[in-house]
Amino acid sequence: MDRIVQTFREEFDAAPAFVVRAPGRVNLIGEHTDYNDGFVLPLAIDRATWIALRPRPDRQVMVHALDFDDRDTFHLDELTPRQGSWANYIRGVAWALRQHGYPVVGWEGVIAGDVPIGAGLSSSASVEMATARAFAAVAGWPWDAARMALIGQYAENKWVGVNCGIMDQMISAAGVEGHALLIDCRTLDTTPFPLPAGVAVAVLDTATRRGLVDSAYNERRAQCEAAAGHFGVKALRDVTLAQLESARADLDPVIYRRARHVITENDRVLQACDAMRLGDAAALGRLLNAGHLSLRDDFQVSSRELDIMVEIAQSQPGCLGARMTGAGFGGCAVALMEEAAAGAFVAAVAERYAARTGLTPRLYVCRATGGAEVVARADHEPTPTVGTGGR
Ligand code: GLA
Numbered sequence: 583m584d585r586i587v588q589t590f591r592e593e594f595d596a597a598p599a600f601v602v603r604a605p606g607r608v609n610l611i612g613e614h615t616d617y618n619d620g621f622v623l624p625l626a627i628d629r630a631t632w633i634a635l636r637p638r639p640d641r642q643v644m645v646h647a648l649d650f651d652d653r654d655t656f657h658l659d660e661l662t663p664r665q666g667s668w669a670n671y672i673r674g675v676a677w678a679l680r681q682h683g684y685p686v687v688g689w690e691g692v693i694a695g696d697v698p699i700g701a702g703l704s705s706s707a708s709v710e711m712a713t714a715r716a717f718a719a720v721a722g723w724p725w726d727a728a729r730m731a732l733i734g735q736y737a738e739n740k741w742v743g744v745n746c747g748i749m750d751q752m753i754s755a756a757g758v759e760g761h762a763l764l765i766d767c768r769t770l771d772t773t774p775f776p777l778p779a780g781v782a783v784a785v786l787d788t789a790t791r792r793g794l795v796d797s798a799y800n801e802r803r804a805q806c807e808a809a810a811g812h813f814g815v816k817a818l819r820d821v822t823l824a825q826l827e828s829a830r831a832d833l834d835p836v837i838y839r840r841a842r843h844v845i846t847e848n849d850r851v852l853q854a855c856d857a858m859r860l861g862d863a864a865a866l867g868r869l870l871n872a873g874h875l876s877l878r879d880d881f882q883v884s885s886r887e888l889d890i891m892v893e894i895a896q897s898q899p900g901c902l903g904a905r906m907t908g909a910g911f912g913g914c915a916v917a918l919m920e921e922a923a924a925g926a927f928v929a930a931v932a933e934r935y936a937a938r939t940g941l942t943p944r945l946y947v948c949r950a951t952g953g954a955e956v957v958a959r960a961d962h963e964p965t966p967t968v969g970t971g972g973r
Contacts, residue, residue: 586634590691593692606627608914610907612765612851629697643676661676674742675713728752728770730751753765778862789944840881853869874915903918
């Protein structure tokens with residue numbers, strides 16, 4: 583925050599009117615369930631995108647990205663994509679807001695963040711939600727987390743061209759400090775659950791990225807839709823394990839396994855909520871372990887490195903459970919451990935993973951933070967809306 587405020591002061595010779603922040607996320611459990619209208623249990627983490635900004639009267643947006651030493655300027659009424667650039671997420675959110683009839687006004691500012699890019703911690707959702715928060719702040723409309731998450735998802739799906747579900751934007755928009763958030767991805771209802779006392783969450787980045795994630799992700803989505811179609815329901819959320827088992831003979835074996843993952847994973851999320859309600863960290867950890875097996879064997883989205891990372895993590899003293907997290911095929915695992923063991927855990931996992939793979943992992947012990955917010959605001963009247971807000 584100091585970095586962007588200082589740069590803002592140097593560039594504009596004034597204090598920013600607003601500083602906004604939106605976090606990245608790690609998902610505790612509930613993987614590949616969001617686009618099946620199911621349940622997820624992520625937490626917003628203490629790594630975020632920050633924007634210091636002030637309104638402009640001329641419907642232009644001018645942004646300086648400190649981390650890339652790059653700038654972008656665009657007019658709100660003449661939006662064009664900038665493929666492959668950080669700026670495309672900002673443009674995409676502006677476009678999605680206009681498409682949905684939100685009054686948007688111009689602004690100028692400085693953006694920076696510390697969510698590792700491409701690591702599966704939702705750096706793009708954090709940029710999208712910080713951008714939405716910036717537009718809300720300068721135009722003076724109230725923050726509605728679920729609506730803004732849908733705007734971010736719309737931008738990602740239709741502007742950026744990534745076919746993601748709602749989880750990442752929703753947790754970045756609506757996270758609750760010290761809590762994991764149960765999200766019902768059908769209704770977008772949220773329920774916060776406090777992390778059990780004395781338990782730490784670590785993100786374990788395998789330092790591997792897979793090129794074909796998008797096509798494999800879309801293939802999994804199509805398989806889930808095929809399974810739901812077999813039962814004549816909108817989404818796998820509506821199918822029970824008993825129904826699936828009784829239809830097993832009629833189903834393609836691969837489709838059957840994909841569906842079994844989603845159905846059992848939804849159940850694990852609800853069981854995880856029960857465990858958190860009871861403060862039963864050991865039960866929560868066992869659910870993470872079971873979730874990994876299901877992702878590895880039924881949904882088949884793990885990788886050699888993720889399996890090695892999870893196996894090493896699970897065998898450490900004080901580890902309660904571990905699994906791959908996010909879309910899969912590379913990226914990160916998440917581990918739950920006794921807080922007192924966290925230091926030794928991180929050191930031992932890093933050393934053993936490096937020894938087995940030759941790769942240098944990055945490990946982060948995370949704190950659960952709140953969702954997108956205005957963290958500072960100068961005395962300032964909301965800017966009256968200039969021009970049209972789109973459809
Ligand atoms: C990615 C997507 C999410 C979700 C996860 C898998 O992170 O962006 O919407 O589908 O994969 O759980």
